[in-house]
Amino acid sequence: MPLALCCMSHSPLLDLTEQPAELTADVEAALGQARRFVRDFAPDVVVLFAPDHYNGFFYRLMPPFCIGLRATGVGDYGTADGPLDVPWDLAHELAESILAADIDVSVSMGMEVDHGAVQPLEKLFGRIDSVPVVPVFLNSVAAPLGPIRRVRLLGEAIGRHLADRPERVLLLGSGGLSHDPPVPTFATATADVSHRIVTGRPASTTERAARQEKVIEAGSGFAQGTVPLRPLNPEWDQEFLDLLESGDLAPLDGWSNTWIEEQGGGSAHEIRTWVAAHAAMAAGGGYESTYRYYRPIPEYIAGFAVTTAVPKGAATA
Template sequence: MTAAAVGLSHSPLIGKNDPAPDVLARVDQAVSAAKDFIRDFDPELVVLYAPDHYNGFFYKEMPPFCLATEAHAVGDFDSAAGQLSVDTGAAKLIAKGVLDRGVDLTISARMIVDHGFAQPLETLFGGIDRVPVVPVFVNGVATPLGPMSRVQALGTAIGRAADELDLRVLYLASGGLSHDPPVPVLDGAPPRVADALIEGHAPTPEQRAKGELRVVQAGRDYVAGTSTMTPINQEWDNRLLDLLEQNRLGEFASWPVDWMGEQGGGSAHEVRTWLAAYASLAAGGPFDLKYRFYEAIPAWIAGFSVTTALRQ
């Protein structure tokens, strides 16, 4: 069965706090390479692994993983809003296959997703409704976080279940590498913030706009060197990419949870989506990394990467 994978970093600051033109040109070239790869592969189904930023998942019930049989994007940070083209039949079969393989998985019949899901679909396919997709939420922000080995187990189970569909499947990972944006945390939060993180009250347009402006300003402070956020860790990022390129997923999956945050910042656990996607690809055999791009982009508060891979 033919399968492929693409990793693509996202950032809410794309188009708002952009880096120098030469950096943008390199990113555009990398994205074009990924789009060419996808066009040549011609996927019949995309399994999209992405995090959430307290737009769809909250502490009232916070699963480590959740697969959607239907999904709607909220449209934050100017990303597209509306229904994703979820392949409900494929989603249900994959979910059953994962559970049959002994991996616990939450199912959502009405998942709410944000720019983490919408950006890669818009960037690579031209819209959130252009390709049959199975969205899979992977928690990378809300503590406590489970061991990386469970992420590998999830990806492997999904890969084996998807192989039974007899389709050309693209596993798509959405997430920054090392980055430390101003994401709220529950521990020590004032009552109003804590209630929002737990109950998930939808913000008013004014509240959402105010929150997005705070993120934009944080990006500007980061570039100016006046921020206390953890610096982008290029060595850590490239070590991760080396392990992917060398098919050494077991080493990636053994990384300690607390160490990852220390090395890569508060949102470095978005790399869980990368492990899940590549574990899905590796479930059917070794893979070749066909393309690898990396650049530290402070304006986007992210170690930014694009990769493509094809199963051997």
């Protein structure tokens, strides 16, 4: 079964703010490279590894991993709302296969996905329903988090299962590298925010607009040096990308969650989506990188990267 990989950062500020022309053109060129890669590969289905930011998953029940058997975009930060085209049989069989591999994974008949899942689909395919998608949620925000080794094992189980299928599958990972945006934590949230991230109470239009404005102001202030968010860490980001490019993911097992947060910030745990996608690619027969873009972008509050990879030997075949 043919596999290909594309991983990219996402940011709620990508389409909500006007940035210098050079920055916008640079990021668009990287996304354009990814679009051409995906178009040339022409996947039959996408397996999408994505986090959530308390828009679809909440503390009332927070699984470490979840497969969406049906899924809908919530429409946050200007991204599209509405249903994704989830192939039921493939998603259900994937969940069964992961469980049979001794990896605990939940399933959802009503998964709600936010910009972390929707934005890459829009950037690469134009619409969220233009290609069949199996969404794989990885908790990357809500402590406590399991060890990153478990993420690697999840990815490997997915890759082994996909290796036996006939479809052309794009493994799509969506997450920032080093970044520490104003995402609430249960330990520090106000009583009202704590109630929302536990119960999943839908944000009102006013609350959603206020949250959006807060993030826009944080990005602008961070770029100008007036908002004291944790600095981006390009050196750590590049080390992570080097490790993925090497194809040897074993050293990741020694990366503790505490160390990841110290190096990259509270939302750096989104690298889990990249790890799962690359582990799946490795288990499917190995891979080699074909494209790599990286830029620390304070305006987006993110170490921003785009990468692609193909099966080992395919780039020179």
